[in-house]
Amino acid sequence: MTMETVLSVKPFLAVLVSLVVIPFIVVSRTQNMRESWTFIAGTIKFLLVLSMLPLVLKGKSVVYTVVQIFPDLGIAFRVDAFGMLFALVASSLWIVTSIYSLGYMRGLDEHSQTRYYSFFAVALSATIGVAFSANLLTLYLFYEMLSLATYPLVTHHQDRSARTSGRKYLFYILGGSIGLALPAMLITYHFTGTLDFAAHGVMAGHVNSGLALVLSLMFLFGFAKVGIMPMHSWLPAAMVAPTPVSALLHAVAVVKVGAFSVVRVFTGIVGVDTLATFHINEIICTIAAITVVVASLIALSQDELKRRLAFSTIGQLSYIILGVGLLSASGMTGGMLHIAMHAFGKITLFFCAGAIFCATGIKNISQMKGIGRQMPITMTAFLIGSLSVVGLPPCGGFISKWYLVVGTIESGQMLLLLVLLGSSFLNAAYFFPVFYNAFFLSEPEMTFENRVEEAPIWCVVPLTITAGISMVLFFYPQPFLNLAKLAVQSINGG
Amino acid sequence: MKLIGKLTIFLCGTLLIVFANKFPDFGDPHSPAATHLSPYFIEHTMADTSVPNIVTSVLADYRGYDTMFETTVILAAGLACFFLLRLPEEEEKEIYFRHVPTGVTIRIEECGAAPEDSEVFQRIDSQWVPCDIIIRSTSRLLIPFIQIFALYVVAHGHHSPGGGFQGGVVLGAAVILFAISHNLRTTVAKIGEKSAAIMSAAGVFIYAGTGALCLVLGESFLNYGALAPILGTDRVMARSHGILIVEIGVALAVMSVMIWIYYNLSSAGKQDEGL
Amino acid sequence: MVNTLPALVIIVPLLAALVVAAAGFINKRACFPIAVGALSVSFLGAAALLVRVVNTGVAIEYRFAGWAAPMGIVYVIDHLSALVLVVITAVALVNLVSSKQTIDREFKDKEGAFLSLYVLFTAGLIGMTATGDAFNLYVLLEIASLSGYALIGLGKTRAPLATLNYLFLGTIGATFYLLGVGYLYIATGSLNMADLAAILPGMQNSGIVLFAFIIMLSGLFVKMALFPVHGWLPGAYSQSSSAAAGLIAPLTTKVTVYIMVRICLNLFSVDYTFHHLNAGDILVWVAIATIVFGSLSALAQTDYKKMLTYIIIAEVGYMVGGFFLGNRMGMSGAILHIVNDAVMTLCLFMAAGIFLWKTGTEERGDLKGLFGSMPFTMAGFVLAGLSIIGVPPTCGFFSKWYLVSGGIAAGQYAFVAALIFSSLINAVLFFRLFEISYFEPFADHHHGSDKSAGHGGAGAVIREAPMAMLVPFLFVSIMLLVLGIYSGRIVTNIIHFAIPAGVI
């Protein structure tokens, strides 16, 4: 890569900081100490990531090799625009989620909080590790680390339903990564001799069309966290987890790590040129489009709020894949941007779902009649979040969707344009009943006899913040937009 | 199982027969086996070790390292039998005594008090054969000769067939004969399990220790030539003497291990009543 | 000093075994320190040898009794044997240190004999690894086998029967090997491996040599429990006491694989094994069958120790298959897996020993609640499980990496598929155990209805194993990570030189 590089230990530190803090969390005697360690780690991590932002925005990349395992391959970090975009999202949202966990876990007086915070920290380390990895081996390492670290979080309740979901989760995630992604990685390594991410991929000239297609699909389905159908059904199952976990991991970290990995592999390993030459991108787009439509349709029929959100996530993730699959500059920018925009929107929605559960113990939409009047702040935030996810102004989601739409037009895929617009309509359709139930039902139909208070302050503050950011991003999307554009530039140009 | 067995031996047998056809002729003096290594041993044994029995010189010197482990295998077998079979010593449920003057057999049950083992009262096995005077006397007569012969075999291994191993087994067999002709309890009283075990370890230790001594004296392990200054001879004779030393070690080890294994096998680990 | 190291590595344990055997009848307390001391010396010696071989790049030859190679017996310490020596001594030492209490409890009066056999077994394996003489190898093989039978034989109630079966098959294996040596001797007149290697290329078309190759390998396959002749292993290992299993399970099969490697590479050349006979293909298929069979059988077990034994069988398939791929990647993977699998198996069996010590049974269901009561042990166990599954950065991942790469390079996609399949099965196996120990007994602690006030665990009291068991165990489980990170360096600095230059 011709891009200028800066050698710095910062990416490694950013990964390490939340691991280092785990022993302190474990030995902490009081809840306050434990939580303050979490905050300290989160802040340091965010600052470390932020401190690299100016460099990256200047078009430089930060590199650091931790250990050289094979002569030409090791655990190494490289921070470029795309990685920075993702890391920024993840690390900033961690702080917010920590605040939210505070309220949620305390509010429900959950058990095993030490374990919860410890694995939470591990999961974050892994996420940042994936974002900053310089080669596929490192990415795979952190990907697996994330899979395993989230298992205890998903199964936090340790009851039978948790076990069932945990099994499903592991079956898809580990099965995909060991059964498909690992062999694909090794086959790639065998044919190309390298696993370093390069701007134009490394496969060009080494593989024929059949192999390239097989490998691309193996990666697409192997990184099952991205939830492309038919590897999606772990995601609704994993909703048994406590809401902060669902929020951060299943709307942000885990699924986005999947999307990020797939995008990274398609651009850095397979290479956009290879994708285009062998017309693999069309197949990918088709799969993604099917997932978008089907997931949105299923979401319509879900009554439990978190499950509806989960299917919404599956659809939204496929936007990212779809955008990158378009291979046009705007499409890819839109896809990458959607990682950030969707994250802030969706996390708001999950926070709201959690807040409702925390305050009332209700999970189903049909029971939420009139809740908007009792919990106005929460439900307003919910409105903003859903607007963002649907892609309407004045929310960040509009920007990314705009780019996606432009991308489809650029590449002349009118059918996909139709899919995008149609699914947006569906998005609106599955969010609308929630508001209708919450705000527009007349008094007699309300389910609540007693007056319900807002959720604890620690729950409400974060969702206000993320809702706010979602709106701010509409007016000021520059940090993420610039990063996405830089990333696309290095992939297409340079 | 029978079918598998037949199939296996059919397969192996066919293979073996097919390939046995390709062997050099039986007893061919020009086969590779007869011409590659062995002439060296045959022609140099006198010069190198001054031991005319080539088997002994190869066994204890050229391939002395193998033989050390051969002895160790025996020790391992002794240890293994002890480890697997030996039971903690506990009071027998029923013990039998014989009142010698009257010839009455007394059975003493668990709670009963046993008399002292003396001239009058004699402890006997539950399966006791009363009149074994001929066997006893014959073996008493024979055993010393067997032992002397065994010592000869050990000492004369340089010049005639035999050596530490064969001598050791014969020595052990003499003790086993004693145990069979008398009874196990008497034998254990004479040569206890503890001494058998320690002797067997000591026997191998003599072998390995001799080797280690050579190591200490600055030569390679088991290179008896290094013992020349200690023994006060030249290097060739030192090898010869070294071989004798290790043969004695082997004999000691083999004898005691044979006894030890016999103790454990014949009494199924109780070391009380035996064959 | 350095020149005598190859001898010291085996002589010190041997002498110690003798002293311990005697001390068992004189002063029982002296046994354990002597055994530990001897194995430590041996370990340090082996490590020094490895360092020396790596630094100088030349094999060290040691002549016993001062006789040069074809006449006398020599030890040859090269990259490969030095590496395996370090593994053997380290595994034996760590397991011994950690099983002090188990030995005290299980073999009260026979501690001396147990320790003596333990050290003898180790010495036998050391000798097998270092020796450069084909017949000497047989003798040492028998030492290791006999002491192994004894160690295994005194275990649970079914142990004697299982051990007797092991003894029969082990004897068949060893005797086949001996027969092979006889055939080589009849063809060449030599017993020394280097000498044989020099003579054999001239007689590649000899039927006797071919048969020697077949029968030696068959013998070794019996000893290492490759698929059709694996029957002895699960019974023997699962019935043994945990101290013995921790020594024998990690080492026996791996050292036998090492001997197979040595025989194929250094005795019958690579050219003979792979080009002349083309033995690779069929043996890779046997290995694939072993992997599939081992994994599936492991799935059927409810006794976790028995499950581990079937995993060992599958792992043997990894190594044999990897080696017979015939390319550098595959062989590197096989040799690296000898090291890694020894450590992984040690870790698993130490964990099994700790569970047995605390719970008293080896049924899967009795693991319940262990995450709460023994968090550190479970952490180590999880690490070991992940390593067997092959999750980075544990060492199991990296040997699998080499093996799979070798399979791809050789075009043996069936082998690759078998490896991936076995990884997935292993994932199922271990997560089944983790689930039991994590979820059960099913808790009902929603909304803090029970004693869980928010602090540590579901109100579980931590009851860890004694420190003497736990510390070595955690050390081994951390070694899994360390080995994983150094995998590449082990391959480039050591294993690379162990494989003949002709292999690409």
Place this chain on the structure above:
Amino acid sequence: MIWQLDLIILVLVIVCAIAAINVKDLLSAAILLGAYSFLLCLLWAIMGAVDVAFTEATVGAGVSTVFCVAAVFHTTRRTTD
């Protein structure tokens, strides 16, 4: 070495071996094994392997037989095959 003698002993050895594994009494099997060993010892003496013959006579025909008998004494003579 006289090949006729060699052949006769070989035949006897094989007969003994077959008898040892087929006889329906374990004590007899042990004794037949002893006889087998002793015949082998003779064979080796004829073939000039005196040391091996000596060892086989003491170990195979002597001590092994005693061990077998001791083991049979402690278990059972009964067998169905």
Place this chain on the structure above:
Amino acid sequence: MDFLTVLISRANYWAYIILMMIGLYAMIAKNNLVKKIVGMSIFQTAVILFYVSIGAKQGATIPILLHGHAPETGGNLAHAATGHGTAAVQAVNYINPLPHVLMLTAIVVGVATLGVALALAIKVYKEYGTLEENEINQRLRRG
């Protein structure tokens, strides 16, 4: 070479194969544990027979040099120099001693294995009260 010559001239090799197969068959197919052990013993001695047959040499004597067997001929200087006064020993006159040495070891290993196997058999008998494998298996199946 006609069939009979081959048969007789290599009788030892055929005998070793037959013995080995008898032993192997007993080890695999016999039901009684002591029978299996007997088979194992036969199996091991067969290999010893094989090795000793390798060492055989036509027209040679046992591998023990006789003192003053042949007067000093001085014919071979090299041998005279190293030969300690004894005459040049001709390798063709003596049977190959190396297989004998190896087989001493193998016999010892055989008896060691036999001992351990018998010890195990005694333990098995104590546990199940029988040495027949099918009866033991029945017992195990019954619980």
